[in-house]
Amino acid sequence: MRVQHLELRQYRNITALELQCPEELHLFVGPNAQGKTNILESLYVLALGKSHRSRSSRDLIQFGKTRANLKAKVKKNNQNERLEVQLFEKGKKVIRNGIEQPRLSQYIGSLPTVLFAPEDLALVKGSPQVRRRFLDMEIGQVNRTYVHHLTQLTKLITQRNHLLKELGKSRQIQSALLDVLDEQFISLAVPIWEKRFRFLALLTKWARKIHETITQNQEELMIEYVPSIQIHGEMTQTELQETFAQELSKIRGKEIQRGSTLVGPQRDDFSLKANQLNLHAFGSQGQQRTAALSLKLAEIELIYQEMGVYPTLLLDDVLSELDDSRKTHLLTAIRGRVQTFVTTTNLEGIDPALLKQARIYQVRQGIITELG
CATH class of the missing domain: 3.40.50.300 (P-loop containing nucleotide triphosphate hydrolases)
Incomplete structure (x- = not known):
């Protein structure tokens, strides 16, 4: 390239x-x-x-x-x-x-393209929003349907939050529309989760090798997806759908009370650990910089693997x-x-x-x- x-x-x-x-x-x-x-x-x-x-x-x-x-x-x-x-x-x-x-x-x-800037330390020590943005931008480069699903999800959550607020104000409003929105929510969330699980698995493979080289085999880097509901990357599409549907049903009352969508890909995070030490909470600045550098160099290899060109x-x-x-x-x-x-x-x-x-x-x- x-x-x-x-x-x-x-x-x-x-x-x-x-x-x-x-x-x-x-x-x-x-x-x-x-x-x-x-x-x-x-x-x-x-x-x-x-x-x-x-x-x-x-x-x-x-x-x-x-x-x-x-x-x-x-x-x-x-x-x-x-x-x-x-x-x-x-x-x-x-x-x-x-x-x-x-x-x-x-x-x-x-x-x-892969961008590496000083603020990328926030990938390790910053908020979940920073890490979600990293996932979304990088997956979007290698999978265009992901961008479309994400755009549709953002629009749906805005609509869903508005309805939840209205339901909280007036119990006389029928919740049938919320059922329809939840079906759409599930159909968009599941492929996003599937792509995130796959991306992080590939990223982890490359980042661990790079991190071991930089630290001269003194540290083992682990990247773990932290979802807002009890799901994992080994689940089938049907299992993801059923688990999410059950969770939405269970917390519907709380969401109406708060007027906000409380679970879903827009609430997820991922963690980075070195030798089981959570780098976000306990990593030194040197460890955090090494992890951020490993992520960025791993991105290069992942994009080459997925697209056949170096970014x-x-x-x-x-x-x-x-x-x-x-x-x-x-x-x-x-x-x-x-x-x-x-x-x-x-x-x-x-x-x-x-x-x-x-x-x-x-x-x-x-x-x-x-x-x-």
């Missing part, structure tokens, strides 16, 4: 940018708050149709402007594709090969967050396989042999200049 050309117009603090970028390694160097992260973010938006830093398209458009354009030419399995995201104050369009895609699920996967890797100011051993492992693991875009405040600690092969840019106030 290679990004060959990147073009930005009126994106954040970048007025105009055109980069030819077929090389394996691209380094963007400069002080903080100059626009380095904006370049990596634009690639993430081109990959997934949304930012990892902002929910609003308005935030991505240059101040004083009403729209922004992002374009990329990519080469995947010897085939060229043109990707474009048009951002407006109240929405966006995603376009592949000149054709607007009516659903984001039909677009995602065109540019498989584009975005490293946003993470080299300074890693000690020498973790930095060396990261750069060694990706060398020769993965096209990588890196932001950094300086080039210290990067292998001189890698620098000779890299294309290096200076970033100042949104202006990107290639260094000779």
Whole structure:
């Protein structure tokens, strides 16, 4: 997988940018708050149709402007594709090969991407919402139907919560509609659970090997799905359906009382343990960083296994967050396989042999200049 050309117009603090970028390694160097992260973010938006830093398209458009354009030419399995995201104050369009895609699920996967940023420590020590977002974004890249199911689930839960509130206000309202919504809820939740169980099983296989290498076989990493009801990955589709239906029936009164959906994929989590130690609660910062690094490197292998191409890797100011051993492992693991875009405040600690092969840019106030 290679990004060959990147073009930005009126994106954040970048007025105009055109980069030819077929090389394996691209380094963007400069002080903080100059626009380095904006370049990596634009690639993430081109990959997934949304930012990892902002929910609003308005935030991505240059101040004083009403729209922004992002374009990329990519080469995947010897085939060229043109990707474009048009951002407006109240929405966006995603376009592949000149054709607007009516659903984001039909677009995602065109540019498989893995982003590693300092905030990814939150995967280990942050809230369940952070880990669910990680699952949803990564599974969505390798399985487009997952994105569609997730979108439908979000809409259904909004509708279901509204009905639960109305039922709580007036007992005279018939609950037959809630029965219908519960059937739809079950039909959407089960395939989401199935895909999450499978994804985490594959991720665990790769992450454990990587984690053992980084820790020199001193730690064994375990990743466990933590559902909001008593289910597990060995259950059949029918068993998942029946178990969820029973749980919804059992807690219906409590949900009506609270006016909220209390169980389902939107309430789930996953845990990370090293030698049975819960890293979220008790892991040291070094252990948490190692686990986060293992997850990100495992993502690369999983995407290759599922899609047959290595993803584009975005490293946003993470080299300074890693000690020498973790930095060396990261750069060694990706060398020769993965096209990588890196932001950094300086080039210290990067292998001189890698620098000779890299294309290096200076970033100042949104202006990107290639260094000779």
